[in-house]
Amino acid sequence: MRLDVFTLFPEWFEWFQTQRHVRNVVAAGSELRFIDYRETTPLGAGQVDDSPYGGGAGMVMRVDVVDAALEAAYGAERGARRTVLLTPSGRMFDEELAIDLASEPELTLLCGRYEGIDERVREHLVTDAVSIGRYVLAGGELAAMVVADAVLRKLPGALGHAESALEESFSDALEGHPEYPHYTRPATYRGWGVPDVLLSGDHERVRGWRLERSRERGETASGGS
Numbered sequence: 001m002r003l004d005v006f007t008l009f010p011e012w013f014e015w016f017q018t019q020r021h022v023r024n025v026v027a028a029g030s031e032l033r034f035i036d037y038r039e040t041t042p043l044g045a046g047q048v049d050d051s052p053y054g055g056g057a058g059m060v061m062r063v064d065v066v067d068a069a070l071e072a073a074y075g076a077e078r079g080a081r082r083t084v085l086l087t088p089s090g091r092m093f094d095e096e097l098a099i100d101l102a103s104e105p106e107l108t109l110l111c112g113r114y115e116g117i118d119e120r121v122r123e124h125l126v127t128d129a130v131s132i133g134r135y136v137l138a139g140g141e142l143a144a145m146v147v148a149d150a151v152l153r154k155l156p157g158a159l160g161h162a163e164s165a166l167e168e169s170f171s172d173a174l175e176g177h178p179e180y181p182h183y184t185r186p187a188t189y190r191g192w193g194v195p196d197v198l199l200s201g202d203h204e205r206v207r208g209w210r211l212e213r214s215r216e217r218g219e220t221a222s223g224g225s
């Protein structure tokens with residue numbers, strides 16, 4: 001995958017790039033770029049924002065600035081890419097969307113700042129608007145990292161054990177439910193035990209127990225508690 005993130009703070013992603021699954025996908029051939037809108041802004045002195053039409057607090061990132069950044073990166077091919085605007089008012093990010101985005105050969109994430117980005121970007125320059133939750137972050141960088149993290153770990157070679165991704169929360173193997181609980185040594189700690197079935201060595205019983213717990217968690221989660 002070729003993943004590009006447009007941001008005013010590319011240095012935020014330095015840590016992200018050191019993470020093992022990210023390094024693994026890069027070693028396997030993926031390309032990641034973190035592109036600063038200021039590098040291509042058509043305005044003077046690195047300006048990227050302006051005051052909102054209609055008045056109100058804060059500044060808005062300009063459509064011509066975002067357009068210029070996309071033009072510089074992709075030229076005539078810009079319309080062909082899956083391009084995601086991170087915004088609190090977008091479609092809620094979930095496992096289904098992570099799988100969908102992971103199937104793209106090329107993916108672009110746009111981070112906003114300030115009051116957000118001129119609406120014409122959403123209207124004309126992107127394919128998706130995505131939120132990572134019903135709360136407001138100071139900028140799109142953490143949202144882009146959440147999306148990139150979830151997407152990149154779906155790519156071949158990202159994880160040390162490929163099986164880890166087959167049977168995890170929301171996967172088909174668990175019928176779309178959250179994952180079952182895990183336990184490890186010691187078998188007893190402060191008097192807190194481990195379910196007997198996990199110590200039984202009976203793989204069929206363990207499988208059945210895990211699927212039951214996973215279904216239970218799914219019911220609890222959908223019940224909202």
Ligand SMILES: C[S@@+](CC[C@H](N)C(=O)[O-])C[C@H]1O[C@@H](n2cnc3c(N)ncnc32)[C@H](O)[C@@H]1O
Nearest residue numbers: 086087088112115116131132136137139140143
């Ligand atoms: C301070 S926020 C803008 C909030 C906007 N004025 C509003 O009330 O919806 C600045 C940027 O952070 C990002 N952002 C904030 N919260 C987000 C969320 N929950 N999901 C995705 N992106 C988010 C977006 O890129 C947004 O343009």
